[in-house]
Amino acid sequence: xTVSFDPSLLSAYYNARSGVTAAADAASSTTSAKRYVPTxxxxxxxxxxxxxDPDLMTTAVKNAMVGHKLVDENAAKLDLTGASDDYKKMFAxxxxxxxxxxxxxxxxxxxxxxxxxxxxxxxxxKGLSEVTSYTEGLKLSQVRLTRGDAMDxxxxxxxxxxxxxDYATPALVSGDVTQPVQAFxxxxxxxxxxxxxGVTHDIPIDLSEMGTTPRNMANVVNFINDKLEAxxxxxxxxxQRIPGGDRNVTVGGKSVKVGTNPDSWSLKIKVDSGDTVTxxxxxxxxxxxxxxxxxxxxxxxxxxATGKVTTTPAVTNSQIVKFQTDTTAVAAPPxxxxxxxWVDGRVWSSDMEKTVGTVHSTKVGxxxxxxxxxxxxxxxxxxxxxxxxxVALMKYDSAGKLMFTRTLGAASNASGLALAVSDTxxxxxxxxxxxxxxxxxxxxxxxxxxxxxxxxxDSFVTVMDANGQDIWTQRRGARQxxxxxxxxxxxxxxxxxxxxSQSTMPGGSQxxxxxxxxxxxKADAAGKVxxxxxxxxxxxxxxxxxxxxxxxxxxxLANNEDGHAVLHRFDLSSGTPTETATRDLGDLQxxxxxxxxxxxxxLVLAGSTAxxxxxxxxVSRAQSGGMDAFVAQVNSDLTAAATDAVAYYGGAGDDKxxxxxxxxxxxxxxxxxxxxxxxxAAVGKKDGxxxxxxxxxxxxxxxxxxxxxxxxxxxTAIAASSTGxxxxxxxxxxxxTLNTTDSQQITAVTSIRAGDQFQVRAGSTGTLxxxxxxSNDTLDTLATKVRRSLGYQAKVEVVTVDGTKRLKxxxxxxxxxxxxxxxxxxxxxxxxxxxxxxxxxxxxxxKNGKSTPADGNGQIYGLKMDKxxxxxxxxxxxxALAEIATAMGVIRxxxxxxxxxxxxxxVTAAAKAANGPVPAYLTAQIASYKDALAxxxx
Numbered sequence: 017x018t019v020s021f022d023p024s025l026l027s028a029y030y031n032a033r034s035g036v037t038a039a040a041d042a043a044s045s046t047t048s049a050k051r052y053v054p055t056x057x058x059x060x061x062x063x064x065x066x067x068x069d070p071d072l073m074t075t076a077v078k079n080a081m082v083g084h085k086l087v088d089e090n091a092a093k094l095d096l097t098g099a100s101d102d103y104k105k106m107f108a109x110x111x112x113x114x115x116x117x118x119x120x121x122x123x124x125x126x127x128x129x130x131x132x133x134x135x136x137x138x139x140x141x142k143g144l145s146e147v148t149s150y151t152e153g154l155k156l157s158q159v160r161l162t163r164g165d166a167m168d169x170x171x172x173x174x175x176x177x178x179x180x181x182d183y184a185t186p187a188l189v190s191g192d193v194t195q196p197v198q199a200f201x202x203x204x205x206x207x208x209x210x211x212x213x214g215v216t217h218d219i220p221i222d223l224s225e226m227g228t229t230p231r232n233m234a235n236v237v238n239f240i241n242d243k244l245e246a247x248x249x250x251x252x253x254x255x256q257r258i259p260g261g262d263r264n265v266t267v268g269g270k271s272v273k274v275g276t277n278p279d280s281w282s283l284k285i286k287v288d289s290g291d292t293v294t295x296x297x298x299x300x301x302x303x304x305x306x307x308x309x310x311x312x313x314x315x316x317x318x319x320x321a322t323g324k325v326t327t328t329p330a331v332t333n334s335q336i337v338k339f340q341t342d343t344t345a346v347a348a349p350p351x352x353x354x355x356x357x358w359v360d361g362r363v364w365s366s367d368m369e370k371t372v373g374t375v376h377s378t379k380v381g382x383x384x385x386x387x388x389x390x391x392x393x394x395x396x397x398x399x400x401x402x403x404x405x406x407v408a409l410m411k412y413d414s415a416g417k418l419m420f421t422r423t424l425g426a427a428s429n430a431s432g433l434a435l436a437v438s439d440t441x442x443x444x445x446x447x448x449x450x451x452x453x454x455x456x457x458x459x460x461x462x463x464x465x466x467x468x469x470x471x472x473x474d475s476f477v478t479v480m481d482a483n484g485q486d487i488w489t490q491r492r493g494a495r496q497x498x499x500x501x502x503x504x505x506x507x508x509x510x511x512x513x514x515x516x517s518q519s520t521m522p523g524g525s526q527x528x529x530x531x532x533x534x535x536x537x538k539a540d541a542a543g544k545v546x547x548x549x550x551x552x553x554x555x556x557x558x559x560x561x562x563x564x565x566x567x568x569x570x571x572x573l574a575n576n577e578d579g580h581a582v583l584h585r586f587d588l589s590s591g592t593p594t595e596t597a598t599r600d601l602g603d604l605q606x607x608x609x610x611x612x613x614x615x616x617x618x619l620v621l622a623g624s625t626a627x628x629x630x631x632x633x634x635v636s637r638a639q640s641g642g643m644d645a646f647v648a649q650v651n652s653d654l655t656a657a658a659t660d661a662v663a664y665y666g667g668a669g670d671d672k673x674x675x676x677x678x679x680x681x682x683x684x685x686x687x688x689x690x691x692x693x694x695x696x697a698a699v700g701k702k703d704g705x706x707x708x709x710x711x712x713x714x715x716x717x718x719x720x721x722x723x724x725x726x727x728x729x730x731x732t733a734i735a736a737s738s739t740g741x742x743x744x745x746x747x748x749x750x751x752x753t754l755n756t757t758d759s760q761q762i763t764a765v766t767s768i769r770a771g772d773q774f775q776v777r778a779g780s781t782g783t784l785x786x787x788x789x790x791s792n793d794t795l796d797t798l799a800t801k802v803r804r805s806l807g808y809q810a811k812v813e814v815v816t817v818d819g820t821k822r823l824k825x826x827x828x829x830x831x832x833x834x835x836x837x838x839x840x841x842x843x844x845x846x847x848x849x850x851x852x853x854x855x856x857x858x859x860x861x862x863k864n865g866k867s868t869p870a871d872g873n874g875q876i877y878g879l880k881m882d883k884x885x886x887x888x889x890x891x892x893x894x895x896a897l898a899e900i901a902t903a904m905g906v907i908r909x910x911x912x913x914x915x916x917x918x919x920x921x922x923v924t925a926a927a928k929a930a931n932g933p934v935p936a937y938l939t940a941q942i943a944s945y946k947d948a949l950a951x952x953x954x
Contacts, residue, residue: 164854175820562609633660
């Protein structure tokens with residue numbers, strides 16, 4: 017049989033196998049007769065360029081690595097006489113992006129040293145800056161390119177909360193809403209206080225007055241509303257339906273819907289405008305709030321039937337758990353239906369977002385709320401963070417509802433290690449930070465944002481008001497690593513900090529190794545903060561503060577000094593600390609100090625030790641073996657006394673204490689259990705524990721051993737309140753005043769710090785104006801700034817979307833364009849506001865149904881490329897490559913649109929026809945050619 021070959025079809029087949037379509041070849045054939053636009057550099061048939069020739073790309077990347085420019089208009093050759101310079105500029109940008117892509121790919125090479133990677137990162141950063149500058153200064157006549165996006169409006173993707181006049185409890189009943197509600201059963205008595213225009217109405221609620229009426233949702237709502245109406249107040253309660261949603265099961269690793277869950281109902285407090293509503297229980301009990309990590313912290317591996325090993329990453333999450341610690345006046349909390357890992361006494365548990373890492377500290381505020389200080393590695397409560405890790409302060413009410421989240425706003429990396437709440441409700445946090453921290457007052461010896469010490473940590477201190485709004489921030493560190501680990505308020509509002517440093521702190525000295533330090537800060541009436549003192553404390557070995565308290569006019573530091581538990585007392589009356597006493601409690605033998613607190617006129621110190629004979633007085637409870645918890649109680653002046661005592665708690669295994677809390681004379685410790693504990697059998701694989709210890713007698717009061725997801729629970733922080741539990745917990749209502757408003761300050765409700773910026777421009781030829789965020793800015797004041805910076809050519813509104821307030825910017829006139837640019841790395845407010853970089857313009861629809869700019873000028877194409885791309889992690893590399901690829905694709909689209917517009921309609925129609933479905937006879941013929949080629953060795 018004779019086979020007839022068609023060379024053009026064979027060529028098409030070979031090109032198809034190389035990833036080039038027959039249509040592209042057909043287009044080349046058409047344009048070879050007459051070209052209407054220059055040949056693009058990415059076209060295989062074009063002259064050799066970095067975008068179609070691997071050898072030239074290799075050369076371009078090598079040149080970039082030795083400092084050559086990436087964007088070169090002279091290297092962008094046009095093969096069509098008289099073609100617009102737009103093509104040369106677009107081709108130059110495209111090849112620059114292509115080369116930048118090649119540089120980024122070098123980071124994935126094998127056998128690279130850290131020096132090699134740093135060099136690649138530096139070249140990439142330089143090339144990105146070059147491409148960014150070129151794009152932002154690019155002027156084209158036929159089209160317009162913007163590095164950002166092309167938009168019809170600039171509107172925040174995140175919102176600032178409006179006033180929320182309603183408060184809803186968790187679901188109290190599911191399914192049949194007419195059935196009695198468990199939360200309403202028993203001795204349910206509380207008081208609702210409603211204050212309006214200076215007049216307070218106290219409304220006692222006692223559900224026993226309902227008599228034999230079933231305590232279901234409707235009946236209880238009516239009963240309470242009758243009481244409120246009789247008191248002449250407008251605030252009301254109501255039931256709120258919570259849709260059940262789909263009921264799914266997992267089958268073969270996939271979620272399958274098998275029905276619908278029943279609806280649930282909660283109790284809603286509808287606070288009338290102008291009312292202030294407060295809940296107070298008739299009786300209260302002690303409570304403890306624990307922060308813990310749950311879930312298996314270790315990756316797991318499984319081997320399949322084929323021998324393939326699969327590794328599942330560790331999945332943990334943080335929780336806040338509330339315990340009621342006595343039942344003298346308040347009945348024990350019931351076990352909620354479906355509660356997992358429940359233990360007697362647990363009131364509620366609240367899972368935190370997956371981005372929340374270690375919780376380092378918890379404290380109970382004067383209003384009964386609970387403050388939580390944690391590290392976060394991503395968006396939290398809708399707020400983006402700037403760097404890899406930031407600090408978040410979260411406030412919960414006593415019922416477990418999150419009231420607000422505040423982030424520090426560190427540009428690189430930060431950890432929050434210490435938390436204090438004053439009697440007036442001010443909050444102070446402290447920790448360590450690297451990179452930029454806008455708005456902070458910097459010390460003389462900070463590691464800095466750049467330079468040889470830039471990767472070292474600095475200590476920071478931030479003080480906020482009761483709404484979580486920044487008052488002041490101090491960043492005061494040494495050249496080497498340092499961190500602030502403890503913080504406390506003085507009676508006069510002074511703030512005292514303890515930490516440790518590897519080199520000399522400003523105003524301090526160096527003893528050797530890691531040295532501990534204490535520092536004092538005070539703000540004057542004008543808000544100016546002064547450093548009162550800095551004093552180094554410690555030994556020639558490695559030192560670490562474990563706790564600090566302010567005792568009247570004195571400061572007491574618990575310090576781990578080269579493995580010993582040492583107490584230092586300083587007199588602060590002169591303004592500078594004078595050490596008046598020191599007490600060494602002995603060698604911790606591998607243990608550590610977990611906390612220090614005041615209990616009347618005595619100090620309570622807790623931690624872990626293998627030493628059965630600490631020098632802390634009478635041993636009221638003996639050590640059990642291994643590493644045990646210890647609680648020591650000594651005079652606050654550090655003199656030895658007959659009342660000094662130490663109690664140990666633990667079993668034969670190693671037990672670790674992670675937190676100490678003292679409330680109303682009761683001492684609580686928490687931590688991770690070893691193998692066994694007194695009267696507490698193991699529950700999971702790694703359990704947590706909570707224990708109340710009478711140090712004088714060694715008696716154990718309230719004690720629980722518990723576990724979490726996958727059999728793992730690791731408590732990390734503890735706070736206690738002598739009145740935190742009540743019948744209100746059972747209903748899901750908080751003690752204290754309902755807070756129906758949140759801060760409106762941008763710096764409070766986002767990760768933006770005072771001094772962060774973005775830029776705007778009205779029209780492509782306008783002047784770039786910088787918008788700087790001030791500490792007191794709200795959306796309303798920001799709108800005024802943006803309006804003014806855009807020369808009043810923009811309509812800037814604060815609109816409501818999904819119940820939150822957002823900024824929206826549109827052109828005043830159809831022919832106006834507005835441009836938005838992000839701020840410098842580490843200072844960019846635009847992204848944290850949820851606004852995109854790019855051009856805002858109005859559009860019209862032309863006769864062909866295509867959307868075009870209303871100003872009548874060329875189409876606007878948004879490259880959507882971030883100017884702050886990095887290659888620090890594998891995720892960063894993937895993100896950078898994807899963004900560059902997107903930008904290159906946009907340029908190809910712009911070129912294709914120009915090409916379509918330049919060529920006659922008949923040519924365009926022919927090209928479309930060439931791209932239509934391949935006739936059946938040609939498909940069969942190609943199949944025959946494929947077989948023939950295979951026989952020929954193709």
